[in-house]
Amino acid sequence: MSNRRNWLKQTSLGLVGLGIIPLESFAMPTKQDILEPKEDSLIRLKSNENPYGPSALAKNAMSTSIKVSNRYNWELLEELIREIAQKHAVTDQNILLGAGSSEILNVVALYASKKTGNLIIADTTFDYWTITAENAGLKKITIPLTADKKHDLSAMLNAIDSDTRLIYICNPNNPTGTICANEALLHFIKEATKRTKVLVDEAYLDYTDQPSLANLVTENKNLIIAKTFSKIYGLAGSRIGYALAHSETIEEMNQLQFATNGSVSVVSASGALASLKDHKFVAETISLNTAARKYTIEQLEQLQIRCIPSHTNFVYFSLENYNKDFFEQLKKNRIIGTKIYEEKGKWSRITIGTMKEMQQFIKALE
Numbered sequence: 266m267s268n269r270r271n272w273l274k275q276t277s278l279g280l281v282g283l284g285i286i287p288l289e290s291f292a293m294p295t296k297q298d299i300l301e302p303k304e305d306s307l308i309r310l311k312s313n314e315n316p317y318g319p320s321a322l323a324k325n326a327m328s329t330s331i332k333v334s335n336r337y338n339w340e341l342l343e344e345l346i347r348e349i350a351q352k353h354a355v356t357d358q359n360i361l362l363g364a365g366s367s368e369i370l371n372v373v374a375l376y377a378s379k380k381t382g383n384l385i386i387a388d389t390t391f392d393y394w395t396i397t398a399e400n401a402g403l404k405k406i407t408i409p410l411t412a413d414k415k416h417d418l419s420a421m422l423n424a425i426d427s428d429t430r431l432i433y434i435c436n437p438n439n440p441t442g443t444i445c446a447n448e449a450l451l452h453f454i455k456e457a458t459k460r461t462k463v464l465v466d467e468a469y470l471d472y473t474d475q476p477s478l479a480n481l482v483t484e485n486k487n488l489i490i491a492k493t494f495s496k497i498y499g500l501a502g503s504r505i506g507y508a509l510a511h512s513e514t515i516e517e518m519n520q521l522q523f524a525t526n527g528s529v530s531v532v533s534a535s536g537a538l539a540s541l542k543d544h545k546f547v548a549e550t551i552s553l554n555t556a557a558r559k560y561t562i563e564q565l566e567q568l569q570i571r572c573i574p575s576h577t578n579f580v581y582f583s584l585e586n587y588n589k590d591f592f593e594q595l596k597k598n599r600i601i602g603t604k605i606y607e608e609k610g611k612w613s614r615i616t617i618g619t620m621k622e623m624q625q626f627i628k629a630l631e
């Protein structure tokens with residue numbers, strides 16, 4: 266099974282292995298779930314999807330575009346690239362599209378692996394994609410998070426040596442939900458990119474007030490930003506994301522895609538284009554997520570479950586003081602959570618669903 270599929274099924278498989286979740290309860294919606302969603306179907310709090318998406322504008326655009334799906338549509342992709350460039354105040358040459366930001370991470374992994382050396386990454390972070398870099402010959406060096414579960418930027422900077430080809434910063438970080446302070450991150454980028462490439466994954470940045478680093482790529486050949494439509498835009502199943510980088514860097518990276526920008530379908534591109542215009546949907550998602558996240562953290566803490574303050578649509582928490590069998594409670598209540606990320610402290614993560622889902626989640630734990 267490919268690593269990608271492993272990632273999609275990650276926690277369910279682990280839990281199945283442990284006998285915690287039966288095989289039939291994979292978090293993937295069944296065909297039936299998609300065609301006729303039922304009120305009482307599984308509560309999916311595993312993969313940090315947006316429970317409210319896609320936006321109404323995106324759904325409309327996507328259903329209309331089905332009719333022209335018999336055609337390649339390079340013009341539509343060009344239009345999408347133009348819109349993304351405008352959003353970030355960069356040029357079209359600074360953008361590369363992919364089938365989800367997973368494809369972008371994969372391309373960056375291959376790009377950084379053109380010369381042998383090492384890759385520096387936090388422990389714990391979103392690291393499924395690094396298998397590509399390791400298979401292509403890079404050695405992975407992991408740098409522990411700080412005690413408050415943040416990237417240790419100075420330790421990561423100190424770890425750079427003449428063999429370092431790439432440093433990955435997930436900001437905000439998955440699974441911990443923590444964010445790097447803007448000033449500290451800017452300083453880190455300035456110093457680190459003098460010596461190596463830096464990949465900043467902004468998958469969840471839209472849930473915060475922090476500005477994107479996109480504007481830096483026009484001047485900095487060693488900085489690559491990964492973005493996705495899977496989270497705030499609610500298009501996880503559509504598989505669309507993009508990279509922002511210097512035009513020369515994009516040109517080198519697109520050699521590693523069989524057809525440049527070509528893995529994005531007409532339907533996904535239409536949905537993404539419409540989503541970029543649906544500011545109301547984004548604002549609503551943020552406000553609903555903030556309310557459900559606040560509720561969840563308050564309730565978890567009442568249950569003596571320590572939470573890390575979150576800047577995302579998920580929460581990282583310690584089950585150390587929780588006396589029941591957490592995964593058994595989820596299973597009994599048809600809730601799909603994820604795994605234990607760190608044995609020490611029994612740290613796990615829950616996606617913020619709708620308020621109703623989070624109330625069901627809390628009730629299941631009480």
Ligand SMILES: Cc1ncc(COP(=O)(O)O)c(C=O)c1O
Nearest residue numbers: 365366367391439468493495506
């Ligand atoms: C930090 C981070 N980056 C990238 C991805 C990949 O997302 P996608 O391929 O759906 O864009 C995820 C998915 O959860 C993620 O959490």
